[in-house]
Amino acid sequence: MLRIDINLVFTIINLLVLYFLMKKFLFKPVNNIIAKREEAIKKQFDDADEAKKQADETKKQYEASLADAKEESAKIVQEAKDKARVEYDRIVKSADEEVTKRLQKAEETIAEEKAKSLRAMEAEIEGLVVAAASKVVGEKVSVENSQKLYDDFLAEMGEK
Template sequence: MAWQWESTVIAMVAFGILYFLLNKYAFGPLFSIMEQRRQLVLEQMNTAESSRKQAEAQMAEQKAALDQARKEAYSIIEQARTTSTKTADDIVQTAKAEATRLKDDALKDIESEKNKAIAALRTEVGGISVKIASKIIEKQIDEQSQEQLVNQYLKEVGSK
């Protein structure tokens, strides 16, 4: 096989024409589309980065709001606990005061009833003493009979 230089020149000219046509009609639009795609990808990456930063900022805000809500909840719980303790203490104090008042009233009633009973007993003992004295005077008995009579009336007073 012999090398033919005409074929090589024709092939080179054909390659040059093909390169010129491809460069003018194919590579230009292809590179343009690739550049547009590159710009689109860059915009999407920038948008994604911006969205990520916004999401992080919102997450930080939400964490801060959640922490604030927790603090408020704890303060409300603590305030309710304090209020309930105070209310319980007030109820206990009121109950103690009422119990003391009722006890004092009961002691006064007991003292009053005791005084009435003593007064009634004195009246009754006075009446019995008068009866004993009148019976002793009526009978004018000896000492032994008088002692029996006193014991009998004391037993009557004791049974009442």
């Protein structure tokens, strides 16, 4: 019933053969595929990390450029405002100058006109005075006399 013979050796050979067969056909492919999958998963995680890092960087850059742009626009607006202010000042100043000039010219004209009319009036009055005087003094009065009379009169008037 109990026998131990050469079959023990066969069993050991069988076991060794089975072990190597299993190793080649079962464990190697299965463990291989699992290792490969783990590697792939690890790679995906790494890729995701990389992508996130890149996205963060891009975001930072974008934010920085946005801030730059804001600053730039503020600067441009400020510049435009400054320029406008200068232009405004210039225009207002030139307008003022113009006005002043015109006013001056008008005043000059008025003064001139006034002087002119004054002279005309003087001439008129002179004529009138001469006429009146000649009427009062009579026909005898010569031109020199009347001229003298007129001057006296004027002097008298001016003194008054």
